[in-house]
Amino acid sequence: GENVEQHPSTLSVQEGDSAVIKCTYSDSASNYFPWYKQELGKGPQLIIDIRSNVGEKKDQRIAVTLNKTAKHFSLHITETQPEDSAVYFCAARTFGNEKLTFGTGTRLTIIP
Amino acid sequence: GAVVSQHPSWVICKSGTSVKIECRSLDFQATTMFWYRQFPKQSLMLMATSNEGSKATYEQGVEKDKFLINHASLTLSTLTVTSAHPEDSSFYICSAGPGSPVSPLHFGNGTRLTVT
Numbered sequence: 001g002e003n004v005e006q007h008p009s010t011l012s013v014q015e016g017d018s019a020v021i022k023c024t025y026s027d028s029a030s031n032y033f034p035w036y037k038q039e040l041g042k043g044p045q046l047i048i049d050i051r052s053n054v055g056e057k058k059d060q061r062i063a064v065t066l067n068k069t070a071k072h073f074s075l076h077i078t079e080t081q082p083e084d085s086a087v088y089f090c091a092a093r094t095f096g097n098e099k100l101t102f103g104t105g106t107r108l109t110i111i112p
Numbered sequence: 113g114a115v116v117s118q119h120p121s122w123v124i125c126k127s128g129t130s131v132k133i134e135c136r137s138l139d140f141q142a143t144t145m146f147w148y149r150q151f152p153k154q155s156l157m158l159m160a161t162s163n164e165g166s167k168a169t170y171e172q173g174v175e176k177d178k179f180l181i182n183h184a185s186l187t188l189s190t191l192t193v194t195s196a197h198p199e200d201s202s203f204y205i206c207s208a209g210p211g212s213p214v215s216p217l218h219f220g221n222g223t224r225l226t227v228t
Contacts, residue, residue: 034216034217041222043219044205044219046218049216089155098144098146098209099158100207100217103155104155
């Protein structure tokens with residue numbers, strides 16, 4: 001089955017700087033890669049996703065890049081703000097299967 | 113759009129009792145819903161896949177008689193923790209999507225279960 005690894009497990013960034021979180025996946029048949037943000041005591045919230053036919057996607061301060069050959073994808077947050085502090089999870093899904101495989105999460109702390 | 117509502121947000125129950133958690137898709141129909149369990153500072157662990165009109169598919173190691181799942185309609189799935197024990201205390205989260213393999217999954221806000 002699919003295996004998703006995520007790094008780093010914790011990340012502290014000065015407010016205004018950029019944050020990068022990286023994930024690798026094992027199943028070359030995976031074709032959909034979402035990123036979720038989870039705040040304390042809440043469910044994960046989808047913040048951005050990318051499909052395997054695209055190399056990069058951007059939404060304001062958030063971007064995701066995908067390297068299918070290397071089987072890794074990354075989340076980039078620019079101009080970080082205190083409200084970006086949360087746990088971020090990457091995930092992967094194989095075509096035809098709705099089930100998601102999650103990474104282990106990254107606790108992002110923005111230092112004011 | 114794509115809102116998933118989960119209820120209750122928290123519940124405290126006594127050992128030996130059963131607790132039911134509801135997961136509703138508010139603005140779309142979901143033939144499939146997923147139930148997760150999350151321990152503190154850990155990732156989401158998939159417990160089972162809930163299929164409308166048929167039996168749920170449980171992940172390895174999850175007791176189907178303890179965690180009863182019912183998906184009676186296209187907008188509602190329920191998870192019942194039967195004969196709850198303190199070790200069942202956890203954060204339970206459901207997710208759902210419109211059923212297309214290219215559509216995103218959206219999550220409910222979770223249910224914090226505490227068994228005393």
